[in-house]
Amino acid sequence: MLKRTLWLLGMVLLIFTTACQGSGDSSASGDSEGGTTLTLWHIETGPSEQALKDAVKRFEDSHDGVKVKIVQQENDPYKTKLSVAMGGGTPPDVFHSWGGGWLEKFVDAGQVADLSGDIDTSRFVPSALTPATFEDKNYGAPLAMDIVPVWYNKEMFDKYGLEEPETYEDLLNIAETLKSNDIIPFSLANKSKWPGSFYYMYLAERIGGPELFNEAFNREGRGFDDEAYVEAGKKIQELVKMDAFPDGFNGMNFDTGQSRQLMYAEKAGMIIQGSWMLGTTRADMPDFEKKMGFFLFPSVEGGKGSKQDIVGGVSPVFSVSEKSKHKKLAKELVKELTSKETAQQLANEDGAISAVKDVEYEDEYVQKISKVLEQSEYLQTFYDQTLPPELAEAHLDTTQALFGLSMTPEEAANKVEEKAKEVLK
Known part of the structure; x- marks a missing residue:
């Protein structure tokens, strides 16, 4: 009882403190001297951040007396900060x-404004609207889409006579060759858990097929304790035991670039990351771009999934807080943030695949990524974004535990399934 009381007091203090601090960067909205100020929270960096800044400038220029306070957040702490701001009644007007x-959890709590009728949904790729549509109402406008390939060092592959793999066995042979030449096969910074989730999602899909997740999520057929998930966990632990990752990878920070730096320094040969890797590399180490190639995660022998099935998602999606004092203006800001002009800039300067229709890709690299998305047979959306928060947390925690060899594949799968029975109806 004492522990619970102390915990509740701590949460009250956290929300109170954040609400007080929020007057600086998480106020719902307010009036500045001579006009109105909106607050925008996002997690973009590099060229994509600049595209948002340019969109905000256009918005301000066309709305006299209106200013936008842009607050860029680090990816991993962002979810917690926004949850606390929402709970404390001090959310930003527009958020990523x-x-x-x-x-959906914010939608269910009445904290997100309905954008239905305020944005022209015909401007967007239909599949990009789905993640922000609940009960036939739209709560977010998408700007870009991502795929998650395996990025690799082309020069390194040429040096050691390696070719893009067709099968998972081929991929393991590549890893062994790199290891034998004192090169880390896969660069991974997994402190924030989601980078390791890519391996689990791909392996489970390649083994169990594209309907595996949908059956488990919809509670129709196989569950999260299916043998395909167990086998995926076993393959992850086989990679760990063969030293396929950097020392201490479960404690390495993705946001500070630890995994990318190993690629740039040519200490690692491959990294499984989203298509945002292109724009990030151009900002971090532009000279490395010419060495970069990518391939889709290969098929697993005997598995039901295809090499043309990809893991991906929609980001950013911009939504408006229900508590915004200027919802009409905030919705206008969302329109500019997701305009064709913004999408075009993001595509050509950050290598982003547009969620907005009729964008022309000048960049050959982006054309190639876009073609992969067009030719894909199935898109598996990110587990940690698709699942309800408590279940997503269970997935991330157990996946990190698999990488840390602190939980067996059976235990991990069973734990997620137990949580699914509690959370999913």
């Missing part, structure tokens, strides 16, 4: 999301 279960 990925749609899915994470956004």
